[in-house]
Amino acid sequence: MNTRxxxxxxxxxxxxxxxxxxxxxFASGCCVLxxxxxxxxxxxxxxxxxxxxxLPAWWLSTNxxxxxxxxxxxxxxxxxxxxxxxxLAAILSIFGRIVEVARVAxxxxxTLGVALFAIAFRRITGSPWIGAAVTTVLLTxxxxxxxxxxxxxxxxxxxxxxxxxxxxAGMRLACASMLLLSLLFxxxxxxxxxxxxLAVWTTRKTQGPPRxxxxxxxxxxxxxxxxxxxAGLELFxxxxxxxxxxxxxxxxxxxxxxxxxxxxxxxxxxILLGIEILVAVWIAITRRRGSRGAQCENxxxxxxxxxxxxxxxxxGGEVMYDVYSLxxxxxxxxxxxxxxxxxxxxxxxxxxxxx
Amino acid sequence: MHARVxxxxxxxxxxxxxxxxxxxxxxxAHSIGGSTIDSATRxxxxxxxxxxxxxxxxxxxxxxxxxxxxLVLFDDSEVALPxxxxxxxxxxxxxxxxxxxxxxxxxxxHTLNGCAVLLVVEIHPPHAEQYADMSHFREAYGSNWxxxxxxxxxxxxxxxxxxxxxxxx
Numbered sequence: 232m233n234t235r236x237x238x239x240x241x242x243x244x245x246x247x248x249x250x251x252x253x254x255x256x257f258a259s260g261c262c263v264l265x266x267x268x269x270x271x272x273x274x275x276x277x278x279x280x281x282x283x284x285x286l287p288a289w290w291l292s293t294n295x296x297x298x299x300x301x302x303x304x305x306x307x308x309x310x311x312x313x314x315x316x317x318x319l320a321a322i323l324s325i326f327g328r329i330v331e332v333a334r335v336a337x338x339x340x341x342t343l344g345v346a347l348f349a350i351a352f353r354r355i356t357g358s359p360w361i362g363a364a365v366t367t368v369l370l371t372x373x374x375x376x377x378x379x380x381x382x383x384x385x386x387x388x389x390x391x392x393x394x395x396x397x398x399x400a401g402m403r404l405a406c407a408s409m410l411l412l413s414l415l416f417x418x419x420x421x422x423x424x425x426x427x428x429l430a431v432w433t434t435r436k437t438q439g440p441p442r443x444x445x446x447x448x449x450x451x452x453x454x455x456x457x458x459x460x461x462a463g464l465e466l467f468x469x470x471x472x473x474x475x476x477x478x479x480x481x482x483x484x485x486x487x488x489x490x491x492x493x494x495x496x497x498x499x500x501x502i503l504l505g506i507e508i509l510v511a512v513w514i515a516i517t518r519r520r521g522s523r524g525a526q527c528e529n530x531x532x533x534x535x536x537x538x539x540x541x542x543x544x545x546x547g548g549e550v551m552y553d554v555y556s557l558x559x560x561x562x563x564x565x566x567x568x569x570x571x572x573x574x575x576x577x578x579x580x581x582x583x584x585x586x
Numbered sequence: 587m588h589a590r591v592x593x594x595x596x597x598x599x600x601x602x603x604x605x606x607x608x609x610x611x612x613x614x615a616h617s618i619g620g621s622t623i624d625s626a627t628r629x630x631x632x633x634x635x636x637x638x639x640x641x642x643x644x645x646x647x648x649x650x651x652x653x654x655x656x657l658v659l660f661d662d663s664e665v666a667l668p669x670x671x672x673x674x675x676x677x678x679x680x681x682x683x684x685x686x687x688x689x690x691x692x693x694x695x696h697t698l699n700g701c702a703v704l705l706v707v708e709i710h711p712p713h714a715e716q717y718a719d720m721s722h723f724r725e726a727y728g729s730n731w732x733x734x735x736x737x738x739x740x741x742x743x744x745x746x747x748x749x750x751x752x753x754x755x
Contacts, residue, residue, distance in 0.1 A: 266623070269624070270623055270625075270628060271632075272628075272631070272632045272635055273621060273622075273625055273628035273631050273632060274622065274623045274624075274625070275618065275619055275620075275621045276620070276621050276631070276635075276665075276710060276711050276712065277635060277665040277666070277669070277710065278619075278665055279662060279663055279664065279665055281665060281668055282660075282665060282667050282668050282686060283688055285668040286667065286668060286671070286686065289668070289671060290677075293674075293675050293676065300677070301667075301677040301684065301686060302685075302686055302687075302688050302691055303685050303686065303687050303688065303691040303692070303693060304688070304690075304691045308688065308690065309690075310688075310690050327673065328671075328672065328673060328674070328675070329672040329673050330668040330669055330672045333668075356600075358597060360597065361597055361600055361601055361604075364600065364604040364605055365600070365604045367604055367605060367608040368604055368607055368611070370608065371608055371611035371612060372611060372612065372615045372616050372618060372623050373611070373615055373618065376618050376619075381668075478690070479690040482689060482690045483690070486689070499614070550618050550619040553615065553618060557611060557615060558611070562604075565600055565603060565604050565607075568600060569596055569597070569600040572595075572596030572599070572600070573596060
């Protein structure tokens with residue numbers, strides 16, 4: 232017998248955020264885009280890194296080769312993996328081989344990254360107000376600087392935003408795949424991937440079960456397979472040119488090793504790293520006592536990944552990493568600190584609105 | 587009421603910290619790597635840079651009009667080559683091939699000492715003053731070079747010097 236009342240209407244599944252917040256996320260991205268456009272070519276000034284990273288992509292789109300003779304590298308250039316060149320070459324081939332196309336592509340990528348981070352912060356904190364407040368940390372000069380650079384920071388920023396969203400949706404394989412993808416843009420992100428996997432393994436008993444939804448699982452495995460194939464191809468290329476890779480990487484390492492560690496740790500980025508380590512330790516200790524909510528537990532692996540990025544950004548000691556060290560990672564850690572302050576999930580700020 | 591305040595203090599604390607941090611960032615990080623956001627001179631800087639690209643393109647076009655092939659070498663500190671090659675399908679201007687060094691692919695002595703070589707040195711912020719006395723250039727490339735062409739913006743912040751070997755007639 233059907234006991235269901237005739238007037239029953241199936242409950243509408245609530246969106247993870249309202250239209251108002253979606254508009255805020257979009258506006259945040261647009262704000263970065265407008266500021267970046269207004270300061271194009273002056274913040275930063277045209278600099279040599281543009282040439283170093285634009286020209287291999289330009290060469291690939293015009294000659295179909297990853298060995299840019301225009302950079303005096305007829306055998307190839309191996310100071311970073313080829314992910315950025317391939318990504319940018321595809322864009323240049325579609326929209327025109329102009330440096331301004333590359334800049335706009337980077338600006339739009341950061342714009343999208345900011346909007347996705349805003350959505351992620353809302354979902355992590357459970358509050359549109361806290362989500363919006365934390366998003367303001369991204370609406371700062373380092374993000375605008377990154378948007379205007381023709382460098383891999385723009386796609387990496389977006390990859391990280393997508394990875395956060397995958398992680399908080401319980402799609403840990405997809406998140407790990409995104410972090411693996413980031414290695415094709417910058418090898419230093421290996422620290423983030425390793426710390427993420429370690430944190431997932433450490434907190435595996437308290438994390439919720441992986442997503443069972445078959446479409447999500449299929450998407451995650453598809454993504455994983457594609458990234459593994461791409462990583463395999465890159466690895467094959469590295470092995471093929473190993474003596475040159477070693478020579479180019481040695482020059483890079485020598486330059487990075489020239490930085491004084493104490494001087495780097497005294498900078499604001501270094502101080503933030505110290506604070507973030509303290510927050511991570513505090514969360515880890517209180518987590519063992521079982522006083523923190525599941526929401527907070529869920530963020531621990533991603534905080535570990537963010538800490539990995541911060542470690543590289545601080546010890547890399549270059550201004551292009553400020554988007555990670557002064558904007559992205561502090562924002563993620565503010566979310567973590569907020570979750571850490573909640574006791575056992577007693578407080579949900581969503582509920583405060585209704586008293 | 588007290589319970590609500592007690593419960594909402596983490597939200598107030600984190601939101602305040604986030605907004606305070608945002609304000610501090612705008613105050614402290616508005617200048618990065620020698621460039622400043624919303625700089626008062628940004629329109630003029632942009633115009634000067636576009637002028638540099640235009641003038642350098644014209645200069646190279648005139649130097650490379652002759653039939654014999656030449657190499658135009660750009661130092662690793664140069665910034666204009668991506669703009670010179672924008673919308674081109676090769677790294678050629680006239681009879682010249684444009685090549686840029688990087689810190690992992692520097693020019694060898696054989697390339698630098700060739701007679702069919704033009705060397706481009708740029709002046710641009712934040713290191714515009716570095717070429718004022720040419721000591722930096724001589725330290726890197728020696729003194730056997732003569733200036734074939736040069737240009738500098740009225741505010742001396744952008745410019746270029748085009749060198750040829752003095753020993754080559």
